Amino acid sequence: MTSTSQNLQSVQSSSATSTAIDSHEAQPNLSPIHHQIVIVGGGAAGITVAAQLLKHDRSLDVAIIEPSDKHYYQPGWTLVGGGVFPISKFVRDERDVIPDGATWIQARVAQLDPDHNTVVTQAGQAIAYEYLVLCPGIQLDWHLIQGLPEALGKAGVTSNYSKDYAPYTWETIQTFRGGNALFTQPATPIKCGGAPQKVMYMADDTFKSKSGVGVNTTVMFCTATASMFSVPEYSAALDTVVARRGITTKFKHNLKAIKADTQEAIFDVTTDSGVHEVSIHYDMIHVTPPMSPPDFVKHSPLAGAGGWIDVHPETLQHTRYPNVFALGDASSLPTSKTAAAVRKEAPIAVQNLLSRMRSQPFHAQYDGYTCCPxxxxxxxxxxAEFAYGGKLAPSFPLDPTKERYSMYLAKAHVLPWLYWNRMLKGEGFEADVLKPLQKLVRH
Known part of the structure; x- marks a missing residue:
């Protein structure tokens, strides 16, 4: 994301793609190549799956197709936008997170051809596989909001969903002098369903700590959804938070355009009588863009409803191609799209893939666990931890709907460390990390 145009076209369609290395990077080669297991995407899911596969069996031939040379801990971008940490804290060179023994193919995928067990790159290289693991991440469709691509990054229009604009979010919050501060959430599925409002609470804290700014400010949460959160228990807790803070909530408001010259946000508002257009003036606006599966997924035989990769919700195996598995943001799994979900999905995908390779029955089942701090x-x-059906699934012996300082410390300091040092290395951390943390929190 070196320029606005590049960023808006590709920011996150490749964000969950990664690269693997076998002590050397795969060299450009347009003749067909073959790998036993091909992983599309070298983000949280791709690296974790590769690391776990190779821990099970070092002899496996694993390749990861990933165009980016940087790997980001994207949950940290909220903390960047809130001024807690610099963006540099949440980035590593891709080569440094690739597990030993894997091959990094640094390329962009253009086509999936599961009928011929082949992936084709944008350069035209065919990569054959015996087994395919898809975790290419989610695509950010900035262009679907009219005027947004041109407005981003200046005059108070920002988004933490891009590494290029998360620092500008903090700059905008710091220099804000009052007026309407809008925070939006689209109608589409998004990664980290709580991120659109997390930055809002930190901004509200900052506004109220400045003399004169807070009293002259109206903070608005404008969401296309009908409630604060998808799980009723957590939604009720957030209702209490916005009421306490005096934040204005506008439900069923779907942002469709930005008029930067007049500082207007244009929404489609759904009511019992239909959909009508509303304009709201903004002095700053944090936008969560619409999202969708990457185009090469949507246009492939592997896509199901909505273009998402069609997998069984418990086994993560494709519903029509038994040698294909998928996890993460581009999958059809009916759970929130978070790194915490990937942490639970990855071992299920790995165990069932290995069972498939050995012609054994599947025993591992994913229960839909995800977490949104x-x-x-x-x-x-x-x-906020929950599983399929919105069932609460707390890891700590406490009421999970309560606000806690200990959970903030876990979000800001513990979870990033676990990501870099355990998850991406294929290590579990329930026994030797989570249990001591549970004991600490209990006290």
Whole structure:
């Protein structure tokens, strides 16, 4: 993302792609090549799956197709936008996170051809596989909001969903002098369903700590959804948070255009009588863009409803191609799209892939666990953990709907460390990390 145009076209369609290395990078080669297991995407899911596969069996031939030379801990971008950490804290060279024994193919995927067990890159190289693991991440469709691509990064229009604009979010919050501060959420599925409002609470804290700014400010949460969160128990807790803070909530408001010259946000508002257009003036606006599966997924035989990769929700195996597995943001798994979900999905995909390779029955099942640490201020977080059906699934012996400083510390300091040092290395951390943390939190 070296320029706005490049960023808006590719920011996150490649964000969950990664690269693997076998002590050397794969060299450009347009003749067909073959690998036993091909992983599309070298983000959180791709690296974790590769690392776990190779821990099970070092003899496996694993290749990862990933164009980016940098790897980002994207959950940290909220903390960047809130001024807690610089963006540099959440980035590594891709080569440094690739597990030993894997081959990095630094390329962009253009086509998936599961009928011929082949992936084709944008350069035209065919890569054959015996088994395919798809985790290419999610595509950010900035262009679907009219005027947004041109407005981003200046005059108070920002988004933490891009590494290029997360620092500008903090700059915007710091220099804000009052007026309407809007925070939006689209109608499409998004990664980290709580991120659109997390930055809002940190911004509200900052506004109220400045003399005169908070009293002259209206903070608005404008969401296309009908509630604060998808799980009723956590939604009720967030209702209490916005009421306490005096934040204005505008439900069923779907942002469709930005008029930067007049500082207007244009929404389609759904009511019982239909959909009508509303204009709201902004002095700053944090936009969560619409999202969708990458185009090469949407246009492939592997896509199901909505273009998402069609997999069984428990086994993560494709519904029509038994040698294909998928996890992460581009999959059809009916759960929130978070790194915490990937942490639970990865071992299921790995165990079932290995079972498939050995012609054994599947025993591993994913229960839909995900986690969204809902930052509600600089010293508080609701650790929203849940499984399929919105069933609460707390890891700690506490009421999970309560705001806690300990959960903020876990979000800001513990989870990033676990990501870099355990998850991407294929290590679990329930026994030797989570249990001591549970004991600490209990006290």
């Amino acid at each position: 809902l930052i509600t201020g600089y010293h508080s977080t609701i650790m």
